[in-house]
Amino acid sequence: MKKLINHPESVVREELEGIALAHPDLVKVHFDPNFIYRADAPVQGKVAIVSGGGSGHEPMHGGFVGKGMLDAACPGAVFTSPTPDQMLEAAKTVHGGAGVLFIVKNYTGDVMNFEMAADLAMAEGIEVQSVIIDDDVAVENSLYTAGRRGVGTTVLAEKICGGAAEAGYSLSQLVDLCRKVNGWGRSMGMALTSCTVPHVGKPTFDLPEDQMEIGIGIHGEPGRTRLPLKTADEIVELLMQPILSDLPFKAGDEVLLFVNSMGGTPPIELYIVYRKAHQIAEQHGLKVVRNLIGPYITSLEMAGCSITLLKMDDELLRFWDAPVKTPALRWG
């Protein structure tokens, strides 16, 4: 296993220590239970947004904590759901009197634990609402889920809802907005290589040198199909077709196009993927009005990419464009 780590058991703790050393102006890190939270939390009168999930998908979620995005993020062990005590402590720490929104990717453990944390927080008098993200069109059910998995749209929902919370949206308005983003976003990913979970020490699956996996999940769970390796343009066709046919995207719609590295795919390849995805979107009459290109929701060092299309309207554009200042996303 070739990784820049010290010991499989210390990966998450040391990564968090690195984040704490690197970004004290933006975030603080609480250990035992582990969560990353805004340096200026709680922000009084603002709805607090909390997310989380297994580690190994960085910068999601911890890299998205800061003004204009998340108030806190709870990292589990690698590819393992965080626990309710993390979520509860995070919610209590960042709650500013206006309630807490949990943004939860649709994995069985995440959903169950965020639900338990919501119950615990409400028992302590904190109003909590949860929205589930389930945007992956690859498979209907998976090893880790009932229903579709939550993938790339999560990043976009955290940015857009973060902007809206900053602008004064109430908890119920944020729930509506987050559901709208989830309803309007669709994703699909693929892998050229497997990844290796540190404490396992060997690749999650074997993928021969001439094969690829289409519709992969972010934990290396199987996708739709294993195929002989194809060109980038053919691969993008295979990813875009199910996305475009799943949502009623129609000519004239404005969209955000998000091309994501699974961790091991470098920028030069992402732009080749972006090129074809943009062309296909335009051939369908869609207008690509915003984009995001880079490693934002990874699967450790897996080589591969995912594509997310999100239909945009004035409300989504406003909060996508709003200022954000986090370790991994910064503008405005």
Next chain:
Amino acid sequence: MKKLINHPESVVREELEGIALAHPDLVKVHFDPNFIYRADAPVQGKVAIVSGGGSGHEPMHGGFVGKGMLDAACPGAVFTSPTPDQMLEAAKTVHGGAGVLFIVKNYTGDVMNFEMAADLAMAEGIEVQSVIIDDDVAVENSLYTAGRRGVGTTVLAEKICGGAAEAGYSLSQLVDLCRKVNGWGRSMGMALTSCTVPHVGKPTFDLPEDQMEIGIGIHGEPGRTRLPLKTADEIVELLMQPILSDLPFKAGDEVLLFVNSMGGTPPIELYIVYRKAHQIAEQHGLKVVRNLIGPYITSLEMAGCSITLLKMDDELLRFWDAPVKTPALRWG
């Protein structure tokens, strides 16, 4: 060869087409000769900054074109110097009447071609000055250079000089500033894996599963030594020691700490590297006042990292913090 590409010969062209489609608000792309330039070029009265080099190191340099950083970037074929006609056309396109600064990494082909382009531009009445970046402490000479290679400090020099050009620095002031940055920056990198040049189709070198290469260059050229794989903390010690002993960094100095992915190393590992590098810097009495963490100067999909330390003063801090709006760096 597992890559998201269509054909080895079309990699650079299609990457540039992707950039043109993705960022029309920030940059334009000129083809034949190839260069990326600011969408609002030429900026009258401002010194124009032009850089370039082989492709395969993205986002450097093309991803750093935009307000507050480069005016143009010339990409060669993968790991191959761009040609003087690219640099000349780029300089003519972005020249705003106040001269042009070439920021050149110390590789024999780059230095020779930028020199020729400077002569050609000056023959056309454009004042050009060049500054060579040679910050890599790993080896004194290499396969591609006489003297030290130019690596991570290039990114920092482009940002800082870009900020100063925007603030009205003259060409001679920028030359002094760029030399100061180069004089105060030191880097060293390492590889866990090789990379594969598309038109070669097989890894540049073989690195057994239990070995790593310390002091690697950004083209996969050999480094100082090949060693059995070590822990992240031990690796960071091996990179930091030559950096710290090369420059007279002294207790109390303020520094920028840049931890860079070689392309295939994901964020979770970079933060483990950052943690130790920050700790070592502090043990030496240095004060880490800024940082940069991510894939900024890559070597295709190579797994590994590089570390750059740059001594900072008020002038460097001012222009590091200045607003920047490029595809790959954006703040302020």
